[in-house]
Amino acid sequence: MIITRIFAHRVELPLCEGSYHWSGGKSVSVFDSTLVGVETDTGHVGYGEVCPLGPFYLPAYADGVRAGLKELGPHLLGWDPREISQINERMDAALKGHAYVKSGIDMACWDLLGKCTGLPVCTLLGGRYGEKIRLYRAISQEAPEVMARKVVAYKTDGYTRFQLKVGGNPDTDIERIRAVRAMLDSDDRLVADANTGWSQHEAIRVVRAVRDLDVYIEQPCLTYEECLAVRRATDHPFILDENIDSLSMFMRAKADLAMDAVNLKISKLGGLTRTRQIRDLCVSLGIAMTLEDSWGGDITTAAIAHLAHSTPEHYRFTSTDFNSYVTVSNADGAPMRVDGYMQASAAPGLGITPKFDVWGPRLVDVF
Numbered sequence: 001m002i003i004t005r006i007f008a009h010r011v012e013l014p015l016c017e018g019s020y021h022w023s024g025g026k027s028v029s030v031f032d033s034t035l036v037g038v039e040t041d042t043g044h045v046g047y048g049e050v051c052p053l054g055p056f057y058l059p060a061y062a063d064g065v066r067a068g069l070k071e072l073g074p075h076l077l078g079w080d081p082r083e084i085s086q087i088n089e090r091m092d093a094a095l096k097g098h099a100y101v102k103s104g105i106d107m108a109c110w111d112l113l114g115k116c117t118g119l120p121v122c123t124l125l126g127g128r129y130g131e132k133i134r135l136y137r138a139i140s141q142e143a144p145e146v147m148a149r150k151v152v153a154y155k156t157d158g159y160t161r162f163q164l165k166v167g168g169n170p171d172t173d174i175e176r177i178r179a180v181r182a183m184l185d186s187d188d189r190l191v192a193d194a195n196t197g198w199s200q201h202e203a204i205r206v207v208r209a210v211r212d213l214d215v216y217i218e219q220p221c222l223t224y225e226e227c228l229a230v231r232r233a234t235d236h237p238f239i240l241d242e243n244i245d246s247l248s249m250f251m252r253a254k255a256d257l258a259m260d261a262v263n264l265k266i267s268k269l270g271g272l273t274r275t276r277q278i279r280d281l282c283v284s285l286g287i288a289m290t291l292e293d294s295w296g297g298d299i300t301t302a303a304i305a306h307l308a309h310s311t312p313e314h315y316r317f318t319s320t321d322f323n324s325y326v327t328v329s330n331a332d333g334a335p336m337r338v339d340g341y342m343q344a345s346a347a348p349g350l351g352i353t354p355k356f357d358v359w360g361p362r363l364v365d366v367f
């Protein structure tokens with residue numbers, strides 16, 4: 001089996017809530033997602049999805065996915081998509097960096113391997129652990145009372161994990177954390193995710209001001225060194241996200257005892273193959289994980305579900321059902337949230353069927 005064609009379509013994913021706001025006044029109202037297809041000489045086609053959280057969250061942007069695929073595509077024609085480590089090596093040899101560009105192709109190759117073997121991707125990634133995957137809900141940055149109201153509403157949908165978008169004015173952020181924690185039960189988990197938005201002194205003020213509360217602190221500052229300083233000044237459980245964009249950064253943070261949990265995003269790390277490598281190390285080293293992506297629709301959500309379901313439950317902190325945040329469904333067969341949980345499909349591959357009628361024009365076609 002060889003790759004004969006690589007193509008990509010653009011699809012717009014409007015947010016159900018109208019917009020999504022996080023640190024530094026950043027926001028998105030319609031996501032620009034790239035749906036990737038890898039076609040073979042046997043007629044099998046695998047699918048992937050890459051959706052950056054706007055151009056200002058990670059060093060990634062939507063047009064960059066398409067430009068990168070045009071660059072990479074010709075180097076992959078004629079290669080066996082089932083030999084996924086080789087495909088990754090080939091991608092790294094052809095294009096330095098740009099992990100997010102490679103994520104959609106890697107995801108599509110896993111989908112193909114599953115379709116060829118008749119196995120769901122979660123089986124190929126290690127096996128299905130437990131019945132279901134616990135989800136968190138991200139709460140867009142708004143006034144403290146609005147965020148508290150939203151948390152109450154999402155609790156009735158079954159969520160028991162919440163990630164507050166803070167990283168704004170530190171005094172308002174303290175109010176946000178207090179207002180939301182007051183609405184939760186003692187066994188609910190609350191994460192205050194500053195998304196790099198606080199300076200070091202602001203972060204230390206915030207963690208001191210909420211010291212009496214049960215709250216996790218995620219990625220308070222921009223640099224790893226600032227985060228490490230905050231980590232050493234607080235006894236709140238601590239999560240790193242934006243800084244952990246490679247295996248070497250993960251190993252450094254582990255050696256520094258810089259985190260209790262880590263947020264692994266599939267496209268940030270370059271696909272399921274690279275994410276699985278760090279996932280397996282987390283299991284061996286005792287680091288809990290949020291397993292997700294930067295954003296996306298049904299195909300991304302399916303990939304997250306397979307990654308999470310193949311991770312031992314003890315190490316799964318949370319995951320995200322991105323397809324429930326947006327109004328457009330780009331594929332059938334993706335997991336749907338039930339009472340704050342989802343499950344990976346038992347069908348071969350990612351278990352999804354593209355809805356070509358909602359996919360936009362083909363913007364990349366390499367053959």
Ligand SMILES: [Mg+2]
Pocket residue numbers: 193195218219241242263
């Ligand atoms: Mg985060």
